[in-house]
Amino acid sequence: MTESHTPTLQARIVALLRHAVRTVAPDSEAEILLERPRQADHGEFACTLALQLAKTTRRPPRELALALVAAVPPSDLVERIEVAGPGFINVFLTAAAKQSVVTAVLRTSNAWGRVDLGRQRRVQVEFVSSNPTGPLHVGHGRGAAFGASLANILDKAGYRVQREYYVNDAGRQMDILAVSTWLRYLTGFGSRIPFPPNGYQGDYVADMAQRLRHVENTRLVRPDEAVLRGTPGIAVRQADEDQAADDQNETHMDILIANAKSLLGEDYRVVHQLALHEQLADCRGDLEAFGVIFDEWFSEQSLYDDGSVARVVEQLTTAGHVYEQDGARWFRSSAFGDEKDRVVQRENGIFTYFASDIAYHANKLARGFDLIVDVWGADHHGYIPRVKAALMALGLPAERLQVPLVQFVSLYRHGTKAQMSTRKGQFVTLRELRTEVGRDAARFFYVLRKSDQHLDFDLDLAKSESNDNPVYYVQYAHARIHSVLAKWGGDPGLLAQAALAPLHSPQEFALMQWLREYPETIELAAREYAPHMVAFYLKDLAAALHSYYNAVQFLVDDEPLKLARLALITAVATVLRDGLALLGVSAPETM
């Protein structure tokens, strides 16, 4: 296991306190937890044990605290222990104990902050998983930034992580994209078929149609009358909520799809595959440029091709959890905590998306993951109970599935909320955002708030005043340190041997405190699925560095003092770089 200094230090303090508890309250089984006080004059660690034990021991907490402190054995780590307030036990470390973190960081380098929360268990993080029917937009960007950062943090916290993208290549949306592309292709050869309002209207569809024309020439052209045969025509909505018109247009689209399939025969697949592969390649390239790399792109269609979907429905049926009603087959999910039963196979014989999702999650568990993390948009929250219900009904460990929800991104342009529609092609793409504000700023901005908090993305602010973005504040701290080291010109590798005794100012101890807290931050962020904690930590660490930078001169004549200070800021740079890397943000050496 990698050296991990902080837990050891904490563990040693806890051991001292446990010794005291055994003396004062032998029957106590309370876990001893250390907290980090907000204020420096409350020491490096605080313990609320006396307050908790007061009730069971029926002794005043303050008196109990004093007894505990008196029973703590002496240690070279501890400067003194105080009792404060109603019964807090505040532990003050010796200067040497505080300084030791600098050496620990320099020796472990990128391994500093590694914790063993995961105990090498295998976890899959599935995220983005957007329909490959158009470019990723800024909403997907949040899921991408969150998922990628979370995966990195889990990796750092001792899990073996697999990153997966679920490709919805089997559904009606893909058919609509294929037909949209085909219709644009036909238009290029003189077709006068009106383009349906519920088709995909973005320019990228016309681009794909042009490539299709280039490759296939007129081979896939069919007469307008045949394409439109049996369609009800396009209805114009008379109001915002015009259900009849919407229904008619959906029917229109369904018949267009059916006509396309029968008119093109095997060649329908050519159009379908072209659209799918173009969009997937686009998506993959887009994400890679965003610093988001997947280990696996898992095809939904493959679950149909290998019979998994049919098989899993049969398993549920055999187990007695499926019944037939109105011609459809229903899974009795209400028997497993869902609020109502759900259709798995429609009256027309087609399996629902839910059915393939059951097969997908059964497949995930069959792959042997100890933990499965699905990053979903907040609009899918009602979907969680039914997936868990299905896993339970199959006798699978549903508790291994965890679903952090990511709230929506609202886009603001010129102070007003921008509408986004994939089908109409009206959205700001992730690619556009990246080009405008840069990858670093976008990645950092996305994880700057809790995932269950709405994110208001002000495009004007992000684009025009990107210097206000806090990411530059953190990167600047890193660049400043490297600037000092470059000016110094010595060998940073030797700094791990520097004597640290000259470091004893409040600012220096504050920086050491932050370095000590990095592993703790990683563990918490991993346990809570909260990458924003890392972002806030980095802002705090950078603030402490900037403050220090302004207060002292590093390249001084006093050689021991100089080396000690350089060792400290080099350790800070190491942690800044590591933390930024977790969030997919670069750590430039000059700015």
Next chain:
RNA sequence: GUGCCCGUAGCUCAAUCGGAUAGAGCACCAGCCUUCUAAGCUGGGGGUUACAGGUUCGAUUCCUGUCGGGCACGCCA
């Protein structure tokens, strides 16, 4: 209507099992570059943590209710 999430400084947001005087940034006010990067620093004003109860040594945090906002409630994906 039912379920889930949210409500903290003028604005955008933090707050580690329930802990000590609720913290940052932006904006506002006053200072700091002849010296390692001023994309920085120092100081200041700004709060009934939506509201009303409850639990307890202690509540932004847990429970109940009210008000306000978001999302979901298909044989869509």
